[in-house]
Amino acid sequence: MKEKRNLLIGGGIVGAIAVALVMLGNPKNMGFCIACFIRDIAGGVGMHGAAIVQYVRPEVIGLVCGAFIVALIKKDFAPRGGSSPLTRFILGFGVMVGALIFLGCPLRMALRIAGGDLNAVVGLAGFIVGILVGIFFLKKGFSLGRAYKQNQLEGVAMTGINVALLVILVAFPSLLLFSESGPGSMRADMWIALLAGLVVGAIAQRTRLCMVGGLRDVVLFKDWTLVCGFIAIIVICAIGNIATGNFHLGFTQGLNEAGEVIAQPVAHTQHLWNFLGMTVVGLGSVLLGGCPLRQLILAGEGNSDSAIAVLGMFVGAAFCHNFKLASSGAGTTPNGRIACIVMLVVMLGIAAYNTKKSKA
């Protein structure tokens, strides 16, 4: 009961912070988006040339550091790793491809639903299908192998990378790229964003908040504890969006005075690809053992396997923009649609190969 209560409170706070970040300058329905923000960071350090999505997002730095600090205080910090790192890199890469086809990680999917964006409900359906396919393999014996204890340096390395990014952002911003237009140019004050990340990172570490884990536990064990966080985020964020005039129910926001369709914020209406993009994200996340947010938190706790998955997402994001895989408000791209199918096949291959043939 206590766990459920903490998740409801924690999820509610995350939902409220997401609303606040939008009010303070972040793109709409994007108070938080792990996929978009890692993509922005990849752009900010010049890994890709999409000028509208370049900014070293302090939220991500805060998430990792917040999880690290709390884990250290609460004695949860435990350097672990060695469970199929390169496979996890590929899965992280694939999760990013799926997320940028849909235009959001599972957390942003929840925030988009809370903004009334019905395209995200289509995404949720695909996400659930991806999770069910992942669970099928889990039940059949899927495992990426056990993790082993690592030394302290290995455990602290991801936090170190993020601190280094923060130092560059604060002290040497001229080294970085900053979008002048588009989503990358829409940002809350740097220090507020960092603080928001720290708080959400701490909450997520304490509660184990995870978009994938919640749905997985419901299906596997009929356990509704973890999914409470997911539901609380949607409810509180929806209330906040209604209160601030940012709630628009529909696949689009209707027509403007000139009769043109107003799209939902950073979203497209290609249902099949919204669905399949999130199927890839759901499947990949179950195989990784957690959604992109959870990977960041685990990386902060010292899990270098999750850190590798995050690096896979980072490189994946750069590929998505360099090879025109990422969608935009105008819709998906031919390259993106091919990549989505390829990643789905790759993930199914990884899942099948790592599923034990021996019977239990």
Place this chain on the structure above:
Amino acid sequence: MQTYIATFFSHFGAIRFGKQLKEMGLSGKLMPVPRRVSSSCGTCVKFQAESDTAIHSDDLEQLFLVNGEELTMLRSNI
């Protein structure tokens, strides 16, 4: 009878252990690892047995004795 919680390196390890318990005439319940046990979010098996001496699994990560709200770690393979 004592109550135990066993955590595993993989979800499949937990499934396999659950079946192993059944063969031993014991019943176990698969469930998410409680937060107070670990900050990781894998699958554990909660079961009752006279003692833990017959409990073996290659996938066993940690074994806890449950006494009300209190947990005592009996084994750790980390």
